[in-house]
Amino acid sequence: MSYASIMVAVDLGEQSRGRVRLAGHLADDFKARLIGVAAEMPAYEAVPVGPTLGGGYCMASVQEAVVNDLRLAHENFKEAAGVRSRVEWRSNLDVPLAFLTRQAAAADLVVIGRGDDGNPLLSVHPGDAVLQLGRPVLVVPPNIDHVEARRIAIGWKNTREARRAVWDALPFLKRASHVVVLSIDDGRGAADSQALLGFLQAHDVEATAVQKDAYGAGTAEALVDAASEQAADLIVTGGYGHGRLREWAFGGVTRDLLASCPVCCLMSH
Numbered sequence: 001m002s003y004a005s006i007m008v009a010v011d012l013g014e015q016s017r018g019r020v021r022l023a024g025h026l027a028d029d030f031k032a033r034l035i036g037v038a039a040e041m042p043a044y045e046a047v048p049v050g051p052t053l054g055g056g057y058c059m060a061s062v063q064e065a066v067v068n069d070l071r072l073a074h075e076n077f078k079e080a081a082g083v084r085s086r087v088e089w090r091s092n093l094d095v096p097l098a099f100l101t102r103q104a105a106a107a108d109l110v111v112i113g114r115g116d117d118g119n120p121l122l123s124v125h126p127g128d129a130v131l132q133l134g135r136p137v138l139v140v141p142p143n144i145d146h147v148e149a150r151r152i153a154i155g156w157k158n159t160r161e162a163r164r165a166v167w168d169a170l171p172f173l174k175r176a177s178h179v180v181v182l183s184i185d186d187g188r189g190a191a192d193s194q195a196l197l198g199f200l201q202a203h204d205v206e207a208t209a210v211q212k213d214a215y216g217a218g219t220a221e222a223l224v225d226a227a228s229e230q231a232a233d234l235i236v237t238g239g240y241g242h243g244r245l246r247e248w249a250f251g252g253v254t255r256d257l258l259a260s261c262p263v264c265c266l267m268s269h
Contacts, residue, residue, distance in 0.1 A: 007035040007107035011122035018145035020080035023111040033086040036077035039099035042066045104133040111138045130239040136168035139265045149234040151178040153227035157191045161238025165268035169236040179207040186219045220256030239267035
């Protein structure tokens, strides 16, 4: 099992080039093709409606601005992707999330930014991507353009989303030198990891299990601290196990990781 196609969401933000470089390095490691994707929908609602003076010109101008944004995004992608031969570019005048969702059918892994910068008309929120794409999503924090993923932490809770994430992360896990299964006790007990350890061993992944108490901190904070203690540069975890609305209203691990995790996170829903 490997990743044959790695897709990366591209925008005009400062972090976009680094994200493409990271995706390119992964494509090299897995001998995969690299696919860059960008979309933007012209803001036609801002154009005067009816037989107003210059209305047709305004509509053409709005569309021309979007086409120019996509051209710049393509240039950013080509510059960061370098001279790799197995590279594709896909763009369109469309809603970014809708376009990325359709293109994700061609991807084994989708690389996306955390949403800290970039043209909001081109950007896709990582939470939306986790929920909608039906693919594992690698969320890249700012100022990171490479991930070795030789030391990996699995944030474990025996949920459908976490089980899916572990399966989706197997290409990373099988090449890692150190894998640790982290179970965080948030006051309701830590998850039993024995079944997962047996599953990983059956796939030739040697892993150890560590249980940590949250000690009053948030579960995400405790998970990041424990991963840091293991020198992990990749966290694998399920996304939105309690539903996005509840997480954003009352707090949750996925929301907190997307907001502030300093290392890359591979999430599946």
